[in-house]
Amino acid sequence: MIGIIGAMPVEVDGLTAILNEKQGEAVSGIVFYQGKISGVSCVVACCGPGKVNAAVCTQAMLMRYPVSLVINTGVAGGIGPGVRIGDLVVAEGVVQHDFDTSPLDGVKGLLPVLNEVVVPTDQAASDTLLQCARRVYDGNVTRGIVATGDQFISGGEQAAKIRGDFGADACEMEGGSIGQVCALNKIPFAVIRAISDHGDDEASVDFPAFASQAAQKSIELLKTALPLL
Numbered sequence: 001m002i003g004i005i006g007a008m009p010v011e012v013d014g015l016t017a018i019l020n021e022k023q024g025e026a027v028s029g030i031v032f033y034q035g036k037i038s039g040v041s042c043v044v045a046c047c048g049p050g051k052v053n054a055a056v057c058t059q060a061m062l063m064r065y066p067v068s069l070v071i072n073t074g075v076a077g078g079i080g081p082g083v084r085i086g087d088l089v090v091a092e093g094v095v096q097h098d099f100d101t102s103p104l105d106g107v108k109g110l111l112p113v114l115n116e117v118v119v120p121t122d123q124a125a126s127d128t129l130l131q132c133a134r135r136v137y138d139g140n141v142t143r144g145i146v147a148t149g150d151q152f153i154s155g156g157e158q159a160a161k162i163r164g165d166f167g168a169d170a171c172e173m174e175g176g177s178i179g180q181v182c183a184l185n186k187i188p189f190a191v192i193r194a195i196s197d198h199g200d201d202e203a204s205v206d207f208p209a210f211a212s213q214a215a216q217k218s219i220e221l222l223k224t225a226l227p228l229l
């Protein structure tokens with residue numbers, strides 16, 4: 001079974017709507033919908049924005065369902081060179097840009113227990129998503145680092161700092177946390193994000209204007225890729 005997590009209704013509604021033989025169950029305040037998409041057994045959840053919501057959702061999903069791969073789908077701010085609104089980013093790894101114990105250990109974003117900054121995504125699943133995206137999608141598709149934090153990034157300097165610190169191509173609020181929980185549970189994960197803004201001074205205007213159509217791009221990619229994963 002494949003677990004699919006999005007933060008906002010617009011990021012998952014297009015998937016829950018097409019689940020065949022759908023069954024819903026609430027755990028920890030999150031509704032998990034189980035069924036088939038494109039013939040593949042899936043459980044789909046809308047976790048709510050931010051790292052804590054995403055972590056609770058991922059852990060509950062992994063404890064409740066026999067999930068062999070978790071995919072985080074949704075939108076992100078594009079902060080890499082050449083990453084534009086409407087583009088897709090498939091994560092090669094995730095970081096948490098707001099996790100900082102560097103005054104103690106000298107390394108920004110170093111996650112305890114895992115002892116790594118970049119949590120790598122599953123290479124086979126990410127390769128499949130990337131190939132599929134390049135085949136079905138006419139826009140730009142990048143493989144890169146997705147940076148997660150409990151902040152909506154809406155300033156050029158802030159975005160440039162995240163880019164500079166972590167070499168990130170996209171910023172969002174859940175992927176790093178989902179990746180951390182999956183890594184702790186030794187479950188493969190992947191992240192696909194469509195770009196809704198640039199995390200810059202225009203982000204609070206661009207996000208509401210483009211989030212819905214961007215989210216739909218990730219959903220369309222997933223529908224095509226699921227049988228290949």
Ligand code: ADE
Pocket residue numbers: 075076077151152153154171172173196197198199200203207
């Ligand atoms: N998701 C989409 N755009 C974002 C941004 N600018 N910051 C954080 N999360 C986002």
